Every structure is written in structure tokens, then in C-alpha cells.
Amino acid sequence: MARQTRPLLTAPRRRPRQILLASLTALGLAATGQAQTVTLQRAPSGHLTLPVQIDNTGPYTFLLDTGASNTAIAQPVAEALGFHSAWEDVDDVQSLTTLFSAERFTLHDLRIAGIEPMELNSVVIPVADDEPRPVAGLLGADAMTSPHYRIDFAAGELTLDAPLPEHADGRVHARNLLIGWADLARGTRGVRVMLDSGSARTLVNERLRSRVLNRSGGVVYHVGGVEGRRLAEDDVEAHTVVLRELAIGGLCLNSVIGLQADLDIFQALDWGNMPAMVIGMDVLEHAIVTIDRDTGTFELSAADPADACPGDQRVQVRADDEAGTR
Numbered sequence: 001m002a003r004q005t006r007p008l009l010t011a012p013r014r015r016p017r018q019i020l021l022a023s024l025t026a027l028g029l030a031a032t033g034q035a036q037t038v039t040l041q042r043a044p045s046g047h048l049t050l051p052v053q054i055d056n057t058g059p060y061t062f063l064l065d066t067g068a069s070n071t072a073i074a075q076p077v078a079e080a081l082g083f084h085s086a087w088e089d090v091d092d093v094q095s096l097t098t099l100f101s102a103e104r105f106t107l108h109d110l111r112i113a114g115i116e117p118m119e120l121n122s123v124v125i126p127v128a129d130d131e132p133r134p135v136a137g138l139l140g141a142d143a144m145t146s147p148h149y150r151i152d153f154a155a156g157e158l159t160l161d162a163p164l165p166e167h168a169d170g171r172v173h174a175r176n177l178l179i180g181w182a183d184l185a186r187g188t189r190g191v192r193v194m195l196d197s198g199s200a201r202t203l204v205n206e207r208l209r210s211r212v213l214n215r216s217g218g219v220v221y222h223v224g225g226v227e228g229r230r231l232a233e234d235d236v237e238a239h240t241v242v243l244r245e246l247a248i249g250g251l252c253l254n255s256v257i258g259l260q261a262d263l264d265i266f267q268a269l270d271w272g273n274m275p276a277m278v279i280g281m282d283v284l285e286h287a288i289v290t291i292d293r294d295t296g297t298f299e300l301s302a303a304d305p306a307d308a309c310p311g312d313q314r315v316q317v318r319a320d321d322e323a324g325t326r
Contacts, residue, residue: 034161035159035160035161035162035163036113036114036115036146036159036160036161037157037158037159037160038050038112038113038114038115038157038158038159038160039113039156039157040064040156040157040158041061041156042156043063043134043135045200045281046200046281046282046285047063047064047197047198047200047281048063048064048151048153048156048197048281049061049062049063049064049135050062050064050112050113050139050158051112052110052111052112052136052137052139053109053110053111053112054081054107054108054109054110054111055081055107055108055109055110056109057080057081060077060136060137061134061135061136062135062136062137062138062139063135063137063138063139063197063198064139064151064158064197065138065139065140065196065197065198066141066151066177066178066195066196066197066198066289067177067194067195067196067197067198067199067278068138068139068140068141068198069140069141069142069173069175069176069177070093070121070122070123070140070141070142071107071120071122071123071137071138071139071140071142071143072102072122072123072124072125072137072138072140073105073107073122073123073124073125073136073137074124074125074127074135074136074137075124075125075126075127076127077136077137078105078122078124081105081107083103083105083124085103085124086103087103088103089103089104089105090102090103090104091104091123093123094264094265094268095264095265096199096203096263096264096265096278097263097264097265098264099264099268102123102124102125102126103123103124104121104122104123104124105121105122105124106119106120106121106122107119107120107121107122110143112139112143115145115160116145118143118145120142120143121142122137125137138198140176141176141177142176144160144291145160146160146161146162147292147293147294148161148162148164148165148290148291148292148293148294149161149162149290149291150162150163150288150289150290150291151197151288151289151291152288152303153197153281153284153285153286153287153288153289153303154285154286154287154288154303154304155303162290163290164290164292165290165291165292165297165298165299166299167249167250167299167301167314167316168295168297168298168299168316168317169248169249169250169297169298169299169300169314169315169316169317170193170195170249170297170298170300170317171296171297171298171317172291172293172296172297172298173194176293177194177195178194178195178289178291178298179192179193179194179269180192180193180194180195180248180249180279180298180300180315180317181193181248181315181316181317182246182247182248182277182279182315183245183246183247183315184211184212184243184244184245184246184247185212185244185245186212186244188208188211188212188275190275191208191275191276191277192269192271192274192275192276192277193248193276193277193278193279194265194269194276194277194278194279195279195284195289195300196278196279196280197280197281197284199278199279199280199281200280200281200282201258201259201280201281201282202243202256202258202259202277202278202279202280202282202283203238203258203259203260203261203263203277203278203280204241204243204258204259204260204261204275204276204277204278205260205262205263205266205271205272205275205276205277206260206262207272207273207274207275207276208241208260208275208276208277209239209241209260211275212241212242212243212244238259238260238261239259239260239261240257240258240259240260241257241258241259241260242255242256242257242258243255243256243257243258243277246283247309247313247315248279248283248287248300248315249287249299249300249301249309249314249315249316250299250300250301250302250308250309250314251283251286251287251300251301251302251307251308251309252302252307252308252309252310252313253283253286253307256282256283257282258277263278265278286302286303286304286307287300287301287302287303288300288301288302288303289301297317
């Protein structure tokens with residue numbers, strides 16, 4: 001059965017100022033003004049990964065996750081780096097399926113390819129020692145060391161200090177998530193979307209399923225954590241949904257098979273009463289995303305000109321829409 005890596009949305013509970021400063025510290029370390037490109041590796045699942053050195057150990061395989069506002073690390077790996085569980089530095093973390101508590105652990109001297117070393121206050125994910133660990137952690141938005149960067153999902157490249165985006169196709173959420181809008185066939189417009197490269201499949205809520213009026217084939221879908229371990233007690237029941245003429249930013253695809261499931265993340269983003277979806281790697285593998293955190297916007301373009309939206313049919317942000325700043 002398919003396994004799904006979930007996004008992490010950290011909700012600071014005890015020391016929000018320190019957590020905010022951890023992100024700002026990471027942002028201030030590298031800015032060279034010159035583009036730096038890191039070649040990513042592609043896992044059999046389609047996810048993009050990269051080797052990471054931490055405190056002169058490793059390399060560890062981390063998954064590049066646009067659905068994670070904070071970098072996360074598996075507890076056995078953290079323990080090998082000196083972490084001791086005491087439940088003193090704890091925060092709430094929102095995943096696809098649930099809100100749960102997790103400890104924090106500072107990663108010192110974290111290095112990615114030629115990027116300047118950084119220090120990150122990571123989320124620790126409990127995982128049993130005997131469970132398989134395809135990746136050691138998730139690399140979140142707090143690890144991006146430039147205010148503007150580009151991810152070419154098709155080519156498998158991450159570029160820091162990339163050229164600025166030319167279009168505002170979506171907004172950077174207050175917690176560094178990438179929130180946009182999509183159009184579908186038959187007049188379905190303004191569907192909320194979150195770009196989640198940690199998700200193998202595109203997931204839609206019940207409101208969107210009822211809007212497109214098609215549904216087939218129930219399946220049981222595992223929504224797993226950083227190690228593929230499910231933090232929710234039950235599997236997620238999902239139904240396939242055909243998304244026709246999907247347009248996001250400058251990317252237009254004729255048809256995408258999404259999965260409809262009642263996920264907690266839709267409620268966490270206040271999307272329970274509107275059509276919404278989490279855009280996974282099945283769509284992002286066709287895209288190039290350029291993020292500009294200075295303006296709080298991002299551009300989503302087609303990697304292949306054949307998938308580009310024709311003419312002026314680009315789906316962009318509206319000045320009166322505040323969804324990206326909640």
C-alpha cells in the first residue's frame with residue numbers, strides 16, 4: 001500500500017519568540033547574492049531528497065518538504081546526535097491527520113552541499129529503533145537560507161538566491177507554507193491549495209469532491225510520518241477523484257487522479273467549508289516553484305512547455321484575498 005509523508009505545521013505553545021528567531025537565524029547565515037544550485041536525489045516514491053551533514057556526522061538523507069514549516073528529525077537519529085528526551089521543550093505540531101505534541105532539538109552545524117552551515121531548532125519525531133528509516137528527517141522552510149529560492153521538481157534542483165519570480169501565483173503562509181489557488185473544469189474556480197512535496201499524492205477534501213461530482217474506488221491509504229510511521233491510530237479511508245483541466249499558476253494538466261479524504265489539515269487551515277486540496281508530487285513533478293519571502297509570494301510554472309497554461313490563463317492571487325496570510 002502507498003505510504004505518505006506528512007507535512008509538519010508547528011504551532012508554538014511555550015516560547016514562540018525563540019522559535020521565530022530560529023527561523024530568522026537560518027535566513028541570515030547564507031545570503032551571498034549569487035545563485036547556488038543543489039542537485040537533489042529522487043526516491044523510488046518520487047520524493048526529492050538530499051544528503052545533510054550535522055555536526056560533522058552523516059550524511060543523513062532528508063526529504064525536501066514544502067509542507068513542513070519546520071525541519072524535523074527522527075528521534076533515533078536525534079539521540080545519536082546527543083538528544084535526550086525530557087519533555088521540557090515541547091510544541092504542538094499539526095500534521096495531515098492530527099495535532100500532536102513533539103519535543104524540540106537544536107541541530108548544530110547543519111550543512112547542505114556548498115551552502116553555509118546553519119543551526120536549526122528541529123521537531124523530534126518519535127520512531128522505534130526497529131522501524132525502517134528511509135529518511136532521517138524532513139527539511140522544512142526554516143532550512144532555506146535565502147529569502148528567494150527555486151525548486152525545479154522536474155530537474156531535481158534547488159537553487160538559492162534564484163532570480164525573482166515574475167508572477168504572483170500564490171502566497172507564503174504565516175508559517176512558511178505555500179498557499180495558492182487552482183481552477184478546474186466546468187467553472188470550478190478559486191480552489192484553495194497547499195503545495196506539499198512531502199506528499200506523494202494530491203489529496204482533496206469533501207467540499208471539492210462534491211463540487212466536481214465524481215468519485216470511484218475506495219482505498220485504504222496510509223498517511224505516515226517522517227519515517228513512514230503513522231501517528232494517527234487509524235488508516236485513512238480515501239476515494240479516487242478525477243480532477244479535470246487542473247490549472248495552478250502557469251501549470252495546466254488535463255487530468256489528475258486525486259484522493260479524497262477527511263484530513264485534519266483542512267480544518268487547521270480553516271478550509272473545512274470550502275473546496276481545497278493538498279498538491280502532492282504527482283502534480284509538482286511537472287512544476288518549477290520560485291519563492292520570494294520578501295514579498296510573501298511564489299510563482300508556479302510548468303517545467304515542460306507542453307504543460308504551460310495557454311495565453312493569459314494563469315491562475316494568480318487576488319488583491320482582496322487574505323488566505324495566504326492567516
